[in-house]
Amino acid sequence: SQELEQSPQSLIVQEGKNLTINCTSSKTLYGLYWYKQKYGEGLIFLMMLQKGGEEKSHEKITAKLDEKKQQSSLHITASQPSHAGIYLCGADSGGSNYKLTFGKGTLLTVNP
Amino acid sequence: KAGVTQTPRYLIKTRGQQVTLSCSPISGHRSVSWYQQTPGQGLQFLFEYFSETQRNKGNFPGRFSGRQFSNSRSEMNVSTLELGDSALYLCASSSTSGTRIYNEQFFGPGTRLTVL
Numbered sequence: 060s061q062e063l064e065q066s067p068q069s070l071i072v073q074e075g076k077n078l079t080i081n082c083t084s085s086k087t088l089y090g091l092y093w094y095k096q097k098y099g100e101g102l103i104f105l106m107m108l109q110k111g112g113e114e115k116s117h118e119k120i121t122a123k124l125d126e127k128k129q130q131s132s133l134h135i136t137a138s139q140p141s142h143a144g145i146y147l148c149g150a151d152s153g154g155s156n157y158k159l160t161f162g163k164g165t166l167l168t169v170n171p
Numbered sequence: 172k173a174g175v176t177q178t179p180r181y182l183i184k185t186r187g188q189q190v191t192l193s194c195s196p197i198s199g200h201r202s203v204s205w206y207q208q209t210p211g212q213g214l215q216f217l218f219e220y221f222s223e224t225q226r227n228k229g230n231f232p233g234r235f236s237g238r239q240f241s242n243s244r245s246e247m248n249v250s251t252l253e254l255g256d257s258a259l260y261l262c263a264s265s266s267t268s269g270t271r272i273y274n275e276q277f278f279g280p281g282t283r284l285t286v287l
Contacts, residue, residue: 099283102261104276104277159276
């Protein structure tokens with residue numbers, strides 16, 4: 060079965076700093092999804108990547124899927140307290156299993 | 172468009188009881204997935220329904236079951252509750268078609284189940 064490893068597990072940054080979160084898959088990724096979650100709440104969809112080398116941006120958040128389609132990175136530029144939360148990557152491993160496998164998440168704290 | 176809604180938001184049950192959780196997907200979405208989230212195991216897939224058919228099921232005991240209605244609303248049921256079933260149960264809907272190609276999954280706020 061597919062496994063996703065996220066790094067780091069937690070991150071504390073000063074407001075205004077840039078940061079990167081990584082998501083590495085044990086198998087080829089057919090679809091990679093990034094979500095943000097406030098503690099105890101639902102997941103907020105950020106971005107979906109499907110093609111090797113694809114890069115998408117929304118406001119100050121950029122996500123990339125590497126060419127070999129086994130790793131993705133999420134980069135936040137000039138972090139703000141509103142970026143704080145848990146970032147989760149989810150993957151579709153292909154086939155007909157119709158499910159997403161998620162990493163354990165990265166807890167981001169942004170200090171003002 | 173209204174988002175995914177889940178009811179109830181909070182539930183407290185005792186061991187041995189059963190519980191039913193409800194999920195209303197985004198209008199037009201026919202795929203509904205259920206996930207269990209715990210601090211130790213993270214987000215784990217329970218099952219996925221499309222047009223009233225269960226297409227996949229995760230590695231959970233038979234006490235966990237679900238169904239989908241013709242209007243795409245879905246329910247999940249947990250019988251004979253155990254302490255370890257305490258978790259946040261999340262529902263997600265997607266506009267994905269009958270093929271395996273995924274569109275974005277949109278999540279509801281979750282139901283917090285506490286088993287005493």
